[in-house]
Amino acid sequence: MHEILFNYIESNSEILLTSQEKEIIKQCFIPKKIRKHQYFLQEGDVCKTTAFIIKGAMRQYSVDDKGVEHIIRLSLEYWWVSDRESIVSQKPSKYYIDAWEDTEVLQASREDMATKIMTIPAVIETFKTMDNNHATALQNRINAAISFTAEQRYEDLLKTYPEFVQRFPQHIIASYLGITKETLSRIRKKGAKQ
Amino acid sequence: MHEILFNYIESNSEILLTSQEKEIIKQCFIPKKIRKHQYFLQEGDVCKTTAFIIKGAMRQYSVDDKGVEHIIRLSLEYWWVSDRESIVSQKPSKYYIDAWEDTEVLQASREDMATKIMTIPAVIETFKTMDNNHATALQNRINAAISFTAEQRYEDLLKTYPEFVQRFPQHIIASYLGITKETLSRIRKKGAKQ
DNA sequence: CGCGGGTTTGATGATGCTCAAGCCCGGTGG
DNA sequence: CCACCGGGCTTGAGCATCATCAAACCCGCG
Numbered sequence: 001m002h003e004i005l006f007n008y009i010e011s012n013s014e015i016l017l018t019s020q021e022k023e024i025i026k027q028c029f030i031p032k033k034i035r036k037h038q039y040f041l042q043e044g045d046v047c048k049t050t051a052f053i054i055k056g057a058m059r060q061y062s063v064d065d066k067g068v069e070h071i072i073r074l075s076l077e078y079w080w081v082s083d084r085e086s087i088v089s090q091k092p093s094k095y096y097i098d099a100w101e102d103t104e105v106l107q108a109s110r111e112d113m114a115t116k117i118m119t120i121p122a123v124i125e126t127f128k129t130m131d132n133n134h135a136t137a138l139q140n141r142i143n144a145a146i147s148f149t150a151e152q153r154y155e156d157l158l159k160t161y162p163e164f165v166q167r168f169p170q171h172i173i174a175s176y177l178g179i180t181k182e183t184l185s186r187i188r189k190k191g192a193k194q
Numbered sequence: 195m196h197e198i199l200f201n202y203i204e205s206n207s208e209i210l211l212t213s214q215e216k217e218i219i220k221q222c223f224i225p226k227k228i229r230k231h232q233y234f235l236q237e238g239d240v241c242k243t244t245a246f247i248i249k250g251a252m253r254q255y256s257v258d259d260k261g262v263e264h265i266i267r268l269s270l271e272y273w274w275v276s277d278r279e280s281i282v283s284q285k286p287s288k289y290y291i292d293a294w295e296d297t298e299v300l301q302a303s304r305e306d307m308a309t310k311i312m313t314i315p316a317v318i319e320t321f322k323t324m325d326n327n328h329a330t331a332l333q334n335r336i337n338a339a340i341s342f343t344a345e346q347r348y349e350d351l352l353k354t355y356p357e358f359v360q361r362f363p364q365h366i367i368a369s370y371l372g373i374t375k376e377t378l379s380r381i382r383k384k385g386a387k388q
Numbered sequence: 389c390g391c392g393g394g395t396t397t398g399a400t401g402a403t404g405c406t407c408a409a410g411c412c413c414g415g416t417g418g
Numbered sequence: 419c420c421a422c423c424g425g426g427c428t429t430g431a432g433c434a435t436c437a438t439c440a441a442a443c444c445c446g447c448g
Contacts, residue, residue: 062337062341064341068341070340071340072333072336072337072340073333084326084329084330084333085330085333085334088326088330094334094337095337131329132282134329135278135325135328135329136278136282138329138332138333139266139278139279139332140279140288141336142266142335142339143256143264143266143288143289145336145339146264146339146369146370146371146372147256147258147262147264147372149435150435150436169393169394169395170394170395171393171395175340176340177340178340179436179437180436180437181394181395181396182395182396182436182437182438182439183436184395185395185396185397186396186397186436189397343403343404344403344404363425363426363427364427365425365426373404373405374404374405375426375428376406376427376428376429377403377404377405378427379429380404380428380429383428383429
């Protein structure tokens with residue numbers, strides 16, 4: 001199981017992991033199963049761990065005053081999951097994170113991450129790359145949110161993350177796009193004709 | 195002028211800068227003036243430098259097929275400016291960056307940043323913090339974009355970045371919020387009554 | 389068969405956009 | 419000193435997009 005994480009790290013950095021480093025990773029990252037609909041984090045809780053998805057699908061979302069969920073982020077295999085704001089500040093999170101499918105993760109505590117994991121050169125490299133990718137993805141999503149129509153945002157999603165549409169139901173996709181499920185349904189209907 | 199950057203770095207990390215490190219920073223970061231409306235980066239260009247604003251105000255935006263500008267990001271004193279996607283990938287940028295006020299920056303090349311600046315412990319610390327702040331700010335802005343009404347987004351902006359409203363005209367703020375200047379005008383009118 | 393989650397469809401309405409005009413105000417030049 | 423100009427802001431009327439609400443449908447599963 002940890003092999004997957006080793007491969008992931010090595011294929012995302014120029015540096016290989018030593019066997020000692022692998023041992024450290026093995027000790028810090030605890031395997032955990034999160035069943036469908038089970039929470040990884042609830043609003044108001046302080047996020048204490050960082051998880052790497054081995055198998056499954058998760059979502060991060062806020063809930064507004066009317067009780068409507070708004071999907072901030074969707075994550076699949078080989079993605080990192082945690083609420084950065086909360087884990088860094090150690091303040092209660094504004095968001096929920098739960099599993100959409102039965103999910104297996106490798107989970108490390110904030111302390112282990114800081115003191116043990118983030119001293120490994122290959123890991124530092126990997127996180128630097130991830131950080132860059134993540135920041136540009138967020139920026140592009142903001143651009144889409146403020147400059148695209150609902151239809152354009154959906155088309156953009158189809159190109160950028162076709163997996164999402166396979167793995168998540170339409171009402172989740174709609175929420176991710178910032179529209180209602182009815183609107184998405186109509187957009188798809190229109191698109192199918194052409 | 196470089197003193198400002200030294201202070202900024204030291205106050206954002208637990209570590210102080212040695213005089214050698216200060217010397218390196220001085221050599222890598224070149225002062226530059228960018229006049230109002232002058233470009234720092236144009237769509238299609240590859241971003242080659244990272245800038246730190248000493249004085250002034252800048253904006254990053256995309257332009258849609260109708261020629262309308264959409265403000266992705268606004269930056270003031272002591273903010274970092276560059277198009278991360280382009281500077282990392284060395285591919286043409288999708289965005290424009292220009293000065294909204296006459297601006298003074300300290301500018302470092304991609305190479306100097308990677309080989310010289312990012313080896314300084316205090317700088318690494320500082321960027322780690324900035325990265326965390328930036329990522330959480332983007333996430334919260336996405337949350338606002340998909341779950342708030344125009345009015346709520348404006349109120350949120352007033353709380354989070356009151357400086358923006360002082361420094362940028364309303365049509366820029368409107369674009370940043372993903373609405374038209376007319377809509378923002380009406381929101382403000384409504385808000386003034388209460 | 390019936391239930392639950394997901395999707396579709398329709399009718400209606402709110403929110404925010406478009407277009408067009410006018411206003412306000414500081415700066416410039418005659 | 420006044421006229422005019424430009425940038426920014428406001429206002430109004432009409433319209434498009436998307437949300438809301440309610441109902442029906444679809445289908446896999448116990």
